Amino acid sequence: MYAYDTYDHAMVNARVAEFRDQVDRRMKGELTEEEFRPLRLMNGLYLQLHAYMLRVAIPYGTLSAGQMRKLAHVARKYDKGYGHFTTRQNIQYNWPKLSETPDILQELSDVEMHAIQTSGNCIRNVTTDQFAGAAADEVADPRPYAELIRQWSTFHPEFSFLPRKFKIAITGAAEDRAAVKWHDIGLVLKQNEAGEVGFEVLAGGGMGRTPVIAKSMREFLPISDMLSYLEAMLRVYNEQGRRDNKYKARIKILVDAMGIDEYRRQVDAEWEKIRHVPIDVPEEEVARIKAFFAPPPLPVLADAATEVDELENANFVFKAWLANNTGAHKVPGHAHVTISLKPHGGIPGDATDEQMDLVADLADAYSQSEIRVSHEQNLILPHVAKSDLPALWSKLDEAGLGTPNAGLLTDIIACPGLDYCSLANTRSIPIAQTITERFDDIKRLMDIGPLKIKISGCINSCGHHHAGHIGILGVDRRGEENYQLLLGGSGAEDASKAAILGPGFNEAGIVDAVEKVVAVYLGEREDDETFLSAYRRLGPDVFKEAVYGTD
C-alpha cells in the first residue's frame, strides 16, 4: 500500500487545521453559510435531510486493517455506530456534528486518510477494480497509476474549479469491474503487440440525466505519457466545458457536441504544446510508487485444500459462498474474497463499527492486512489462502457478513435515497430490502444466476441504475414516490444503457414488476444464458407484456 511521505502528511494536516479554523468561525458567525458551504464541501461535508454527512475518501478503494479500525472508531465515537460504503468506493457517515468534524478529520489524518476530492468540481478520487493486484486475469496492477493520478490531481491549481466534477476510473483487467466506460475518463491497461504495457483511453462517459457510454480516444497510450495526456484532456474540457449550464457542464456533453474526433484533435494539439514540459514523472518515480504496491510475499500453495472440499460437501451455504464470493488469485492456492454487505433485508453498503473491526481483524489474520471496497458496495479481502476459507467463512457468517450472494440478484446497489439524501425523489433502501426479502432463497438465486439490480433515488444516478441489468429510478410524481423500471444496462466491458420499460410504479408495484421480469427470463432463457444475454436476444416486448399486460 502507498505510505504517506512528509509532504502528504504536511498537506493533509494543514488542511485539517485550516478546516478547524473555518468551522470555528462558522460556529461564531464570522462566516455565513454562503461563505462556509464551499469550504465544507471541499472537505467532504454535506448537509443532508436530517444531519450533516461526511464523505471520507478511500483512494482507489484500498484500505489497511489499521485504517478500517479507525473507520470503525469514527462510526462509534462520532456517529451512530455505522457507516455506508458507496459506489465511489468511499465511506459516508450520516450523523456527524459540525463542531466535531475537524476532530474526525484529525483522527483520519493520523492513519493517512482524509475527505479531499470527495466533493466539488475537481478531479474526484480515482476508482478502480476491487481485485487490483490480486485478480488472476489482470494485465498489470492499476493502483500505482491511480496513485500517480491522485498525486497529480490533488490540489491541482488549474483543475480545482472545473465546469463540473470529474471522475476517472482505471482497470488492469479485460473484465471491467470498475465501470470505466461510465466515467468522464476511463483507462484500461493493455499490452500492445510489442509486449509493452499502456492504456486504452476512453472519454466522455457518464450517468446522470444524460447517460453516455465513453468513446475511445486512443487505442494505446504509453504509460510514460499518461499524466501529460490527461492534462491535455482536462485542459480542453476546462476551457470549453459548458460553465453556463450545470446540466450540460460534464465532459460527455462537450464530447457529444464537438464529436470525439474533434475532441481528440484538440487534445492532441494541446498535448503537443505540453508533452515536453515535465508533467510526466521520470521512470524512477514510477518505480518508487510501484514498489508500494509490490505483491505481498504469498507462498505458492496447492490449489486443492481438503478442508475446503470437506466443508463444501457438507454445507450448501458454504458451497454457494465459495462459488459466488471467492475468485481466482494470481498466486496459486489463494483466492480473493468478497464480503457481502448485502444481507437479505439489510441496507446495501452499510457496516456497523463491530463489523468493520471484525473485517480489520480478519484482514490481519488472513489477508496480509489488506482490504478493498468495491463500487458494488461490498468489502474484499484480496489475498486469502484457500485452506483458510472455511475458518474465514464461519467467522464472517457468525457476524452477518457471510451472505453468499456476490454477483447475484440480491447483491443490489442502492444509493442512500430519501432516507438521507437531500437531492432524492424517493427512497432506495427499502426497495432493495423488499426485493432481497422476496428473493430470500439462495438456491433460487443461484438458479437465476448473475443479475445486477441497481437503484437510484433520483436522476443523479449514484445507484448506477443506467448500468443495471435491472435498473430502478425514483421519480417524484406530484409529491409522491414513484419508481421507473429499466432493463438491459451493463457497467462491464460490454457496457450498455438500460432502457425504460414503461410507466412507473409505487413501492409495492416495483417489487412485483421485478419479480415478473425475472419470471419471463426464467421461462425464456436458452441453455445457460444469463439474464442480460436473454434480454438482449429477446428485446423489451415480452417483458413489457408480462409487466403491463397486453393492452
Added chain:
Amino acid sequence: MAKKITGPQLILANRLDDGRAVFLTATGTWSNAAADAAVADNEAELDTLMTVAQAADLANFVVSVTPVAADTSNGVTAPAHIKFAMQARGPSVRADLGYQVSPNWEQ
C-alpha cells in the same frame, strides 16, 4: 414583498450544529416535531414567520430556512411533500436506533 402562496405553509430549517430538521413554532422557538410548527395561512403571516426564522439564521442557530407547504388535513400539522415529511419523520430505516440525531444535542 410577500411571496405568493397557494396554501398553508410552515417553516423548516436545519440546526447549524447537528443539522437536525427543526420547525419554527408560533412562539418563535424551534421544535423537533412538525406538529408544533406554526402555520401561515396567508402571505402576511408567512412574512412574519420568515422574519423570525431569518433572525435565527443570522444568530447562527439554524441554516437552510425553507417555507414548505403544510398539510393540516387530519388535525396534525405536517409537511405535505414527501421529502419534507421525511425530514419530520427521520429515516424509514434503522428503526432500531429510533429517530437518529446527535446523542449530545438534547441534553
